[in-house]
Amino acid sequence: VNSRHSVERRDPCRKYLLSTKHISVINDKRNVVLESSLSELGYKAPIARKTGTTIAGIVYKDGVILGADTRATDDMVVADKNCMKIHYIAPNIYCCGAGVAADAEITTQIMASNVELHTLNTGRPPLVAMVTRQLKQMLFRYQGHVGSSLIVGGVDVTGAHLFSVYPHGSYDKLPFLTMGSGAAAAVSIFEDRFKPNMELEEAKQLVNDAIAAGIFCDLGSGSNVDLCVITEAGVEYLRGYDKPTMKGKREGQYRYKPGTTAILTKTITPLSLDVVDESVQIMDTE
Amino acid sequence: EFTRLNLKHDPGKMKEYHYTGPVEHRFSPYAFNGGTVLAVAGEDFAIVASDTRLSEGYSIHSRDSPKCYKLTDTTVIGCSGFHGDCLTLTKIIDARLKMYKHSNNKSMTSGAIAAMLSTILYGRRFFPYYVYNIIGGLDEHGKGAVYSFDPVGSYQRDTYKAGGSASAMLQPLLDNQIGFKNMEGVQHVPLTRDKAVQLVKDVFISAAERDVYTGDALRVCVITKEGINEQTIPLRKD
Numbered sequence: 001v002n003s004r005h006s007v008e009r010r011d012p013c014r015k016y017l018l019s020t021k022h023i024s025v026i027n028d029k030r031n032v033v034l035e036s037s038l039s040e041l042g043y044k045a046p047i048a049r050k051t052g053t054t055i056a057g058i059v060y061k062d063g064v065i066l067g068a069d070t071r072a073t074d075d076m077v078v079a080d081k082n083c084m085k086i087h088y089i090a091p092n093i094y095c096c097g098a099g100v101a102a103d104a105e106i107t108t109q110i111m112a113s114n115v116e117l118h119t120l121n122t123g124r125p126p127l128v129a130m131v132t133r134q135l136k137q138m139l140f141r142y143q144g145h146v147g148s149s150l151i152v153g154g155v156d157v158t159g160a161h162l163f164s165v166y167p168h169g170s171y172d173k174l175p176f177l178t179m180g181s182g183a184a185a186a187v188s189i190f191e192d193r194f195k196p197n198m199e200l201e202e203a204k205q206l207v208n209d210a211i212a213a214g215i216f217c218d219l220g221s222g223s224n225v226d227l228c229v230i231t232e233a234g235v236e237y238l239r240g241y242d243k244p245t246m247k248g249k250r251e252g253q254y255r256y257k258p259g260t261t262a263i264l265t266k267t268i269t270p271l272s273l274d275v276v277d278e279s280v281q282i283m284d285t286e
Numbered sequence: 287e288f289t290r291l292n293l294k295h296d297p298g299k300m301k302e303y304h305y306t307g308p309v310e311h312r313f314s315p316y317a318f319n320g321g322t323v324l325a326v327a328g329e330d331f332a333i334v335a336s337d338t339r340l341s342e343g344y345s346i347h348s349r350d351s352p353k354c355y356k357l358t359d360t361t362v363i364g365c366s367g368f369h370g371d372c373l374t375l376t377k378i379i380d381a382r383l384k385m386y387k388h389s390n391n392k393s394m395t396s397g398a399i400a401a402m403l404s405t406i407l408y409g410r411r412f413f414p415y416y417v418y419n420i421i422g423g424l425d426e427h428g429k430g431a432v433y434s435f436d437p438v439g440s441y442q443r444d445t446y447k448a449g450g451s452a453s454a455m456l457q458p459l460l461d462n463q464i465g466f467k468n469m470e471g472v473q474h475v476p477l478t479r480d481k482a483v484q485l486v487k488d489v490f491i492s493a494a495e496r497d498v499y500t501g502d503a504l505r506v507c508v509i510t511k512e513g514i515n516e517q518t519i520p521l522r523k524d
Binding site: 052071073076077078081181182215216217218219220221222223244245246247248249250251252254256257259260261262 | 341469481484491492494498
C-alpha cells in the first residue's frame with residue numbers, strides 16, 4: 001500500500017507565496033472607524049510621513065535628466081534635511097519618488113528587484129515602458145492606498161523615455177514632467193524655457209532651476225538639488241548638484257562643558273576585552 | 287467593543303460598520319499664516335523678534351511681513367497666527383492707546399497694555415482672535431518686561447517667551463540658555479543686551495532649519511530707554 005502525501009500541501013514555499021501574494025487591505029474599514037472614534041476622544045491617528053517634494057524630469061538631446069529636492073517633512077517639521085529621492089531601478093533606469101516616503105521607497109525597491117529578475121529571465125536589458133507598466137499595475141491593484149507618485153526615466157534600446165505614474169495607477173508619457181507639492185512651481189519653469197533636444201549643460205541648468213523654484217516657493221520642499229543624468233553611455237548621479245540655501249552661521253558657542261549634566265549615581269563595570277578592529281564613521285551633523 | 291463583535295462573525299468577512307460617508311464642509315473663518323515670535327526681557331532692555339514669512343498651506347504669501355508692531359516708545363507687540371486677526375487686533379490696540387492718551391494725558395505703560403489686551407481678547411471668548419501675542423517693553427521702573435498671552439486672554443509676565451509655529455522648538459532652548467535649566471555647575475550670569483541679541487539670532491537660525499513656516503528674514507526690535515532699534519537679518523528662504 002502506497003501512502004501518498006500530497007507534496008503540494010507539504011511544500012513550505014507554496015504557503016509563503018500564498019500569504020505574501022499581496023498586502024491585505026481588510027483593515028482599511030477598521031482604520032476609518034478607528035480614526036473617527038479616536039477623533040471623538042480628541043486623539044489624532046498617526047499619519048505616514050510624506051516627502052512634500054519637488055521632483056522633475058526632462059528628455060534632452062542625449063537622454064533624460066531627473067531632478068529632486070532633498071527635504072522630508074513630518075507634517076510641517078523637517079524630518080530629514082538631506083534625503084535621497086532619486087532611486088535606482090536598473091543600471092539605465094532611475095525613478096524619483098514623491099508622496100508617502102515609505103511607499104515611494106518600498107515601491108521602487110520592489111521594482112528594482114522585479115526588473116533584475118526579469119532581466120535574468122529574458123536575457124534582455126530592461127525597458128522604461130516595462131517598469132512603468134509594472135508600476136501602474138501594482139499601484140492600481142492597491143487602489144491608491146500606496147501613496148507614491150513617481151517619475152520614471154531612463155535610456156533603453158528604444159531610446160530615452162520619461163514617464164510619470166500616479167498613486168491610483170495612471171501614467172503620462174511626456175518630454176517634461178513634475179510631481180510633488182512643488183510641482184506647480186517647477187512646471188512653470190519648464191513651461192517657460194523647455195525646448196526639445198537641448199544640450200547637456202542647458203538641460204541641467206533648466207532642471208536645477210525648476211527644482212530650485214520648488215525649493216524656494218514650496219514649503220514642503222527645500223535644502224539641495226539632486227540630479228541624475230542618464231544617457232546611452234551611462235548614468236551620472238549628481239548628489240547635491242546645487243545647494244541654493246545655506247544654513248545661517250551661528251554667532252554664539254553652544255557646547256557644554258563636561259559635568260553640565262548632573263550625575264546622580266555612577267557604577268563602573270570593567271570589561272576585559274581586546275581591540276580586534278577599529279573603524280571610524282563620520283557623523284552627518286549638519 | 288467592535289473587536290469583540292467581530293469575533294462572532296466569520297473572520298474572513300468584514301462586518302459593515304456605519305462609518306462617515308460624505309462630509310459636509312463648512313466655511314472656516316480662520317486661516318493659519320505661520321510665523322514665530324520671541325521676546326526676551328533684560329535688566330534695562332527688552333527684545334521682541336519675529337520672522338517675516340507669511341505663508342498659507344504650502345505657499346508663501348510674502349517674504350517681508352514682520353510680526354512685530356510698535357505700540358508706544360517703550361512697547362512692542364509680536365502677533366502670530368491668523369494674519370487677518372493680527373491686523374485687526376493691532377488696529378484695535380492702537381485705537382485704545384490713543385483713547386487712553388486723550389483721556390489720561392499719558393501713554394500706557396507696558397503692564398497696562400497687557401492688562402487691556404487680556405480684556406480685549408476675552409471679549410471675544412466665543413469667537414476668538416486666532417492670534418498668539420507676546421508684548422515686550424520696559425516697565426515703569428525701566429526694567430525689561432515680557433507678557434505672553436493665549437488666544438483668549440490668559441497672560442502672565444515672563445523673562446522670555448516664544449510663540450507661534452516654532453515656539454515648541456525655541457522655548458526649551460531658551461529655558462536652557464537664559465533660564466539655565468537642566469545644567470549643573472554653570473554660573474548664572476545676567477543676560478547682556480548683545481548676548482541676548484546674538485542668542486535670538488542663533489535661535490531663529492536653528493528654527494528656520496526645521497520649521498517650514500519660519501524663514502526668509504528675522505526682524506529684531508531692541509527696546510531701551512533711548513528708543514526702539516530695529517534690525518533685519520536674512521534667514522533661509524527654502
